[in-house]
Amino acid sequence: MDAIYENTDFVDLSINEASYCNGDPKGVHQKRNVTQSKYTKVLLLVLCVFVVLAVGGLCVLGVLYNNNLGDFESLHVQHQRALMQLSAQEINATTMESELHKLKAKNDRLRASLYDAQSCNLSVDGWTVWRRMIYFSTDKRDWASSRAVCVSMGADLVTITSQKEQDFLVSKIKETHWIGLNDLETEGRWVWVNDQTLEETGVKFWYKREIGKSEPDNWKVEDPSGENCASLGDGNGNLHTWFDGSCKNKKRFICEKK
Ligand SMILES: [Ca+2]
Ligand SMILES: [Ca+2]
Known part of the structure; x- marks a missing residue:
């Protein structure tokens, strides 16, 4: 350039x-x-x-x-x-x-x-199968002896924690039976044999009278020690409800195997 x-x-x-x-x-x-x-x-x-x-x-x-x-x-x-x-x-x-x-x-x-299947009458060795194994005795014993028989069979007196359970048991009996409820330790404090209280289960079916005291009434006329064991029904039937009675009375009983 x-x-x-x-x-x-x-x-x-x-x-x-x-x-x-x-x-x-x-x-x-x-x-x-x-x-x-x-x-x-x-x-x-x-x-x-x-x-x-x-x-x-x-x-x-x-x-x-x-x-x-x-x-x-x-x-x-x-x-x-x-x-x-x-x-x-x-x-x-x-x-x-x-x-x-x-x-x-x-x-x-x-x-x-x-x-x-649970509702049917399936029975094994005298035990009725319904959710658990249930045994309905044919002999009558006092409450403590009844419980001892249940325990000897690897079971205990039955506990009732629902309406269905109550209805099933009622449907299977024709007279009063002992159940696993008592106030032996403290009067008025009802507990099941597994130590559950009625407040804990939230289920109770005590008989109610229109006149007079309803169950449990701890009646002491027949037994001065009172009524400390519960049964399903009483001598008059009333099988849909619970009664406290003298533990010395002899009744049929219901066992339950867990
Ligand atoms: Ca009592
Ligand atoms: Ca009573």
Whole structure:
């Protein structure tokens, strides 16, 4: 480039000298033309530089765009895969929910069948099978002796902790039976043979009189020590309710094996 400027200056000076020597005023115009040509070349050079830079910038932008486009396509593919996996999981969840409903229905049917089996008169070696093994004695004993017989068979006097249990036992007896409830230790504090109190079980079926004291009344006319043992029903029947009676009375009894 310096060579070009040097040559131009040389031409420029040559023209000036020739013009002045020849007395020609047009030489001034020729000098101006040469100067304009020089500026034009510089301008073109600058424009070329700008064009090159612009093209380079566009190339860089193109590369960045392609890279970002590749990343976007990769993210799009990942998004589509995630959607497919989510859809598959939703289908699995629906299937599992359907299976759960089927299992619940099956469980309900099995429970109903079990309840039916428990309600039938299945008997094994004199024991009635209903949720637990229940034994209804045929002989009559006082309360303590009754309990001792139950314990000797690996059981104890029955405890009643639900309406269904009460209803089942009532349905199986035709006269009064001892049950595992007493207030022998503390008068008025009734506890089952497993030490549960009536407050703990929340279940009691004492006989209620419209006139006079309801059960337990701890009646002392027949036994001065009072009535400290409970039975299902009394001498008059009333089998759906409980009575306290003298522990010395002899009654049938009900054992329960846990
Ligand atoms: Ca009592
Ligand atoms: Ca009584």
